[in-house]
Amino acid sequence: STPLDQATQSVIWEYVYAPDKGTDQSQVISVMCCDVVNRGLAYGDGKIFLAQGDATLVALDAKTGKIVWKVKNGDPKTGMTATNAPLVVKDKVLTGISGGEFGVRGFLAAYNIKDGSLVWKKYSMGPDDEVGLDPEHTMTWTDGKMAPVGKDSSLKTWQGDQWKIGGGTTWGWYSYDPDLNLVYYGSGNPSTWNPVQRPGDNKWSMTIWARDVDTGEAKWVYQMTPHDEWDYDGINEMMLIDQEMTAKDGSKHSKLLTHFDRNGFGYTLDRVTGELLVAEKFDKAVNWATHVEYTAGQPYVGATLNIFPARANVKTGEKESSNHMGSFTAWDPTTGTIAWQFDEPFSLWSGMVSTAGDIVIYGTLEGYLKVRDAKT
DSSP: OOOBOTTTOOBOOOOOOOOOTTOOHHHHHHTOTTSSOOOOOEEETTEEEEEOTTSEEEEEETTTOOEEEEEEOOOGGGTOBOOSOOEEETTEEEEOOBOGGGTOOOEEEEEETTTOOEEEEEESSSSHHHHTOOTTTSEEEETTEEEEOOTTTTGGGSOTTGGGGOBOOOOSOOEEETTTTEEEEEOOOBSSSOGGGSOSOOTTSSEEEEEETTTOOEEEEEESSTTOOSOOOOOSOOEEEEEEEEOTTSOEEEEEEEEEOTTSEEEEEETTTOOEEEEEESSTTOOSOSEEETTTTEEEOOSOOOOSTTOBOTTTOOBSSOOOSEEEEEEETTTTEEEEEEEESSOOOSOEEEOTTSEEEEEOTTSOEEEEESOO
């Protein structure tokens, strides 16, 4: 972690990670998935917060770089690492865990911003109290309406004790609505990777969560890919949008949550209630499921999948999928439709900047900075 003086570009201070006594750095690197990465820092209360690869959450003095406090959020010896960006909310700093490929049971933890003491910790699967589910008051979308999750909603979808190594890790990004006091995030793929070993929906992996920041209790949950067989993960950003829309049933909504999942579907939910409003493909190449049924809220899997990009149909000779790896897309979150889309030869890993002048800017892996008209 290195802050720079904006005027002179000189280094103010530098914090260099040093493993704690008893921690083998090579062992940490060997279980980091995928690759040795970090998704960002957080700032609050005069401190910089860093989730280190060895699953240690560190609070640094923003002026000096000296350690104010640090706490072990997981043990790399059991496959736990950290790659997420923490989130500061009120008097807490929130952080997750990585390691689903190694049987880590995912969780989100909240630590006191002053001293690093644990405030709450809620898992992605397991008994109701450990997951932070109220059988009667935590809601989910089912049969075209919101309904209580019911008792043991997670345990009923796992065989035996498989949930103890159930994955659903939380290595992405978190969003917060101060008016509702809810934090939103996604849980990743279930573990083990081999789906034959874990029959059932594997709740609540691959889930969008809405939790009360003060208690950690879940207000609502929505599982996007039950029994995920493809390592889609569900950790991408939760975008909080204030926009009027009319749902398919005629109901009105204005506080929205939009999420583009790695399963290829773009979702819009009412972030107050958790109601499913939109679930549509944002990439025409998606073929693991034909559609999401709005009443059930679950994807429908097709009978035949073509897994090779740009392969030719043996009967017609025509290509059945495109040969590009990325797209830059303008999406209407209220209808689930593409306003415009430009294909790119490689994946788009950069962020995107939009301006009040209707300009959008992004970078490509070939090194181009591209500027487009936001309307066209």
